[in-house]
Amino acid sequence: MAKVIYVSATGESREVDVPAGMTVMAAALKNGIDGILAECGGVCMCSTCHVFVDEKFFDKLPPAQDTEEAVLEIAAIERRPNSRLSCQIKMTDALDGLIVQLPEKQR
Amino acid sequence: MGPGTLIVGTGQAGFQTAASLRAEGYLEPITLIGEEPHIPYQRPPLSKGFILGKQDAESIELRPAAFYKSHQINLLSSERVVAISLADRQVEIASGGNLSYDALVLAVGASNRKLPLPGAELDGVFYLRSLAEAIVLKSQLEEAREIVVIGGGFIGLEMAAAACMLGKKVIVVEALTRLMPRIVAPIISEFFRELHASQGVKIICDATVKGIAGAGGRAKEVLLADGRVLPADLVLVGIGIAPNVELARDAGLAISNGICVDEYLRTEDANVYAIGDCAEYPNEFAGGRVRLESVQNAADQAQCVATAIAGRHARYHALPWFWTDQFDIKLQMAGISAGHDRVVTRGNAETRKLSVFYFRKDKLIAIDSINRPADHMIGRKLIATNAAVSPEQAADEGVELRKLAAVGSQ
Numbered sequence: 352m353a354k355v356i357y358v359s360a361t362g363e364s365r366e367v368d369v370p371a372g373m374t375v376m377a378a379a380l381k382n383g384i385d386g387i388l389a390e391c392g393g394v395c396m397c398s399t400c401h402v403f404v405d406e407k408f409f410d411k412l413p414p415a416q417d418t419e420e421a422v423l424e425i426a427a428i429e430r431r432p433n434s435r436l437s438c439q440i441k442m443t444d445a446l447d448g449l450i451v452q453l454p455e456k457q458r
Numbered sequence: 459m460g461p462g463t464l465i466v467g468t469g470q471a472g473f474q475t476a477a478s479l480r481a482e483g484y485l486e487p488i489t490l491i492g493e494e495p496h497i498p499y500q501r502p503p504l505s506k507g508f509i510l511g512k513q514d515a516e517s518i519e520l521r522p523a524a525f526y527k528s529h530q531i532n533l534l535s536s537e538r539v540v541a542i543s544l545a546d547r548q549v550e551i552a553s554g555g556n557l558s559y560d561a562l563v564l565a566v567g568a569s570n571r572k573l574p575l576p577g578a579e580l581d582g583v584f585y586l587r588s589l590a591e592a593i594v595l596k597s598q599l600e601e602a603r604e605i606v607v608i609g610g611g612f613i614g615l616e617m618a619a620a621a622c623m624l625g626k627k628v629i630v631v632e633a634l635t636r637l638m639p640r641i642v643a644p645i646i647s648e649f650f651r652e653l654h655a656s657q658g659v660k661i662i663c664d665a666t667v668k669g670i671a672g673a674g675g676r677a678k679e680v681l682l683a684d685g686r687v688l689p690a691d692l693v694l695v696g697i698g699i700a701p702n703v704e705l706a707r708d709a710g711l712a713i714s715n716g717i718c719v720d721e722y723l724r725t726e727d728a729n730v731y732a733i734g735d736c737a738e739y740p741n742e743f744a745g746g747r748v749r750l751e752s753v754q755n756a757a758d759q760a761q762c763v764a765t766a767i768a769g770r771h772a773r774y775h776a777l778p779w780f781w782t783d784q785f786d787i788k789l790q791m792a793g794i795s796a797g798h799d800r801v802v803t804r805g806n807a808e809t810r811k812l813s814v815f816y817f818r819k820d821k822l823i824a825i826d827s828i829n830r831p832a833d834h835m836i837g838r839k840l841i842a843t844n845a846a847v848s849p850e851q852a853a854d855e856g857v858e859l860r861k862l863a864a865v866g867s868q
Contacts (some may be wrong), residue, residue: 355573381522390474390757392500392518395783395831396790397754418544421831425838458761 468492471734577670
């Protein structure tokens with residue numbers, strides 16, 4: 352079990368326990384984090400699970416594939432260098448303490 | 459405070475309407491009613507990860523059960539609306555009694571078209587739209603060995619791929635000349651025919667089914683009009699869905715290819731909206747009135763109606779997009795290709811990186827992409843903003859689509 356900290360656009364933090372193998376997106380939905388919409392159900396089609404990954408963790412993530420990079424280009428809030436789709440981030444123990452910032456809007 | 463908003467249908471559109479209402483700051487009561495026993499869930503995984511055992515009922519829920527309570531959404535499952543009284547602004551529910559509304563959203567979806575042939579009622583003949591059907595089908599697939607899929611559309615092909623990946627012998631029978639006819643260009647149909655064939659799925663096109671033969675009440679063969687007999691211990695029928703218009707029709711609302719709504723997704727009764735798989739509406743990308751069956755259509759229409767009910771009416775103008783997963787290939791589709799008069803391509807089938815650009819009177823109307831996700835995503839923007847793109851530019855890999863998107867609309 353590893354921890355993910357979701358920071359809302361207005362600065363509120365919520366720490367959530369996430370089992371290894373679960374995506375950061377799925378954990379958000381399961382725990383009632385409203386800032387992630389996941390409209391396509393996590394298949395890299397919609398951009399509504401967009402997050403900004405804290406710089407301490409960004410390089411620990413496996414790099415984004417073409418499909419994810421393409422979706423980040425259409426995100427409602429303009430993508431940043433540390434943008435990722437949370438449906439593509441699978442939790443591992445190595446990512447314990449992962450901090451993700453939620454954008455102001457997802458659509 | 460009035461009775462608030464009543465949403466009929468607990469699919470993607472109904473769920474999203476409720477969720478978006480609260481996200482828009484709507485504080486009135488929300489009642490979400492649906493016939494299905496399950497809380498709202500995603501349908502796309504049913505013919506993909508769910509059948510393959512990679513996802514279960516809980517993992518496909520749109521939100522956990524706690525969401526409805528924490529957002530003050532009164533979710534009534536296993537409840538059917540039997541009648542609407544537009545004059546009284548009330549609906550009658552099957553368990554007895556009436557529920558009032560200020561705004562009514564019909565997100566009642568569609569139902570499987572049934573095979574109108576002898577033998578269709580035999581055991582071993584299945585359709586797939588609901589989680590309940592998927593649960594039964596998944597269980598029945600375990601013992602089955604020879605699967606015949608009737609219908610070469612998205613559902614039929616996704617199920618064929620899944621059954622093949624589960625080690626079954628699969629035959630797909632399609633009435634028209636090619637796979638996913640009327641939706642994709644021949645080059646895409648051919649790509650998928652080859653993909654399925656390479657995995658061992660037998661594809662038979664131009665074939666009409668005349669019936670299903672059984673033994674002991676159970677399907678055992680699919681009979682084709684040309685005399686061929688296909689052994690089958692499980693038959694999957696994927697011949698489309700028909701909108702659930704009865705409730706609206708009985709209430710006196712106009713129906714055609716679905717419940718008729720205007721560009722604001724409103725019926726002729728200003729308090730009643732219809733969205734998702736059940737609704738026929740004017741779509742500028744389709745060049746006329748359409749009914750679209752997709753997650754995008756359901757979710758975007760739900761957002762539009764929620765915004766309207768929360769106080770800001772706006773025309774619905776979202777760009778249609780869609781995807782299908784078959785084996786290891788994801789086909790991404792932007793826009794509506796019906797009515798095209800020309801296609802050009804980038805990439806090719808051999809490299810498994812292919813985009814097909816559809817034009818009507820030299821205007822880009824749709825793009826289908828395989829392993830070229832940037833084309834799909836930029837394509838959405840190109841089509842949505844009516845960007846100037848010529849067939850020559852689309853066909854030329856040297857022309858960056860991103861630059862065409864930035865130039866601006868015609």
